């Protein structure tokens with residue numbers, strides 16, 4: 165601090181009327197007026213306090229506005245409802261006969277194959293053999309005549325939707341109903357069955 169800053173401030177006569185008072189202290193040679201805060205500033209300050217109380221009461225305590233979590237949950241539920249409706253409609257018309265017909269339909273087969281490659285081939289191999297370069301993959305072969313859970317298209321449909329029925333065994337097939345729509349499950353099941361022959365029509 166220089167000497168000049170220590171000097172006693174010039175005494176200021178008490179103002180009359182509205183004039184601002186110059187306060188007596190000096191910091192680093194700086195004096196300050198004792199001003200009233202401007203009204204516009206005070207208004208924003210009081211408004212912020214009122215806003216806080218309202219917001220805190222309505223949003224956090226009153227639950228008047230739904231938050232992001234609630235909105236997302238509601239939307240997901242709506243999507244799930246649509247899927248469930250689709251499933252109900254699909255299951256009402258879907259049976260082994262329909263899926264055997266689909267398994268012979270090149271368009272359905274193509275779409276089913278795309279889903280198979282994306283999701284199933286990791287465990288069941290692209291050629292359905294459940295083997296990669298001779299090494300066994302986690303899934304079961306889907307192109308042989310041995311079926312652990314049934315040899316009909318609807319067995320495959322159920323297996324893909326729900327996954328392994330026995331939830332205690334070490335290696336399981338995961339359920340796909342949360343990932344694939346019912347029609348996608350139907351198409352991928354049809355693709356799997358396209359590697360098998362439909363039962364001969366009874367004469």
Ligand code: HEC
Pocket residue numbers: 280283284285286287288302303304305306310311312313314319320323324328329330333335336337338340352353356
């Ligand atoms: C994470 C690996 C994995 C993926 C991915 C997977 N599976 Fe499986 N899958 C398995 C396993 C493991 C089993 C045997 C389950 C058991 O024994 O309970 C199995 C069993 C099956 C069966 C029953 C076979 C039988 O002999 O009865 C079918 C059908 C099947 N999977 C189809 C599919 C289809 C279609 C997909 C794609 C939508 C798929 N899987 C994706 C691991 C997988």
